[in-house]
Amino acid sequence: MTDPDRTESEHTNAKPEPEPVLIGGARDVRGTLVDPGGTACVVACPPHPQMGGTRTDRRLTGVCDVLAAEGIASLRFDYGEFDEGRGEFTDTLNAIAWATERYERIGVYGFSFGGTLALVAADETAVACVCALAPAARIADRLDAVEAVQRIDRPTRIVYGERDTTADWKPVVDRAAEAGHTVLGMSADHFFVGQTEQVAERVAVFFQNEL
Numbered sequence: 001m002t003d004p005d006r007t008e009s010e011h012t013n014a015k016p017e018p019e020p021v022l023i024g025g026a027r028d029v030r031g032t033l034v035d036p037g038g039t040a041c042v043v044a045c046p047p048h049p050q051m052g053g054t055r056t057d058r059r060l061t062g063v064c065d066v067l068a069a070e071g072i073a074s075l076r077f078d079y080g081e082f083d084e085g086r087g088e089f090t091d092t093l094n095a096i097a098w099a100t101e102r103y104e105r106i107g108v109y110g111f112s113f114g115g116t117l118a119l120v121a122a123d124e125t126a127v128a129c130v131c132a133l134a135p136a137a138r139i140a141d142r143l144d145a146v147e148a149v150q151r152i153d154r155p156t157r158i159v160y161g162e163r164d165t166t167a168d169w170k171p172v173v174d175r176a177a178e179a180g181h182t183v184l185g186m187s188a189d190h191f192f193v194g195q196t197e198q199v200a201e202r203v204a205v206f207f208q209n210e211l
Contacts, residue, residue: 049078
């Protein structure tokens with residue numbers, strides 16, 4: 001029941017409640033949708049599942065919180081059973097397909113392992129734009145972000161930590177710059193410790209401009 005004592009502005013500015021969703025496909029993939037009522041959605045890919053990467057990663061949730069405040073929906077998801085990247089890539093494509101059926105414009109974002117998947121998925125789908133945070137150059141023979149980024153012909157941004165010694169990000173950044181994409185370095189390690197708010201702002205503003 002609607003509270004009659006709440007003002008119109010309170011209704012308008014209410015933070016949307018996260019909704020659990022089941023992504024279609026042969027693998028068990030669960031997601032969280034945050035929908036403020038817009039026509040665009042960003043699919044957010046978590047880091048490596050064997051390293052504790054889930055849809056609750058703060059580098060994902062921070063971005064999605066800012067997007068919600070700007071009227072852009074987000075779909076964060078957990079990968080299905082670990083499959084050395086192959087199954088996880090299928091999960092990413094299925095999540096994009098799920099969002100495409102419901103929204104007019106789709107962006108894809110990922111951190112680390114998820115950043116690699118986001119770039120390769122952007123190369124193979126019709127998403128409007130892609131942003132990768134600290135992407136690894138490659139996951140498997142077929143999942144090569146360096147090759148993918150030179151073929152992507154839509155707005156692309158790579159954000160990386162200049163002190164990152166965890167991911168092999170430099171080949172992706174170099175190729176992206178050569179291809180005319182936007183690359184943004186931050187004085188940070190791979191995990192952007194203490195800088196999640198800055199990361200959220202730099203990633204979210206890209207999607208605000210492109211979606």
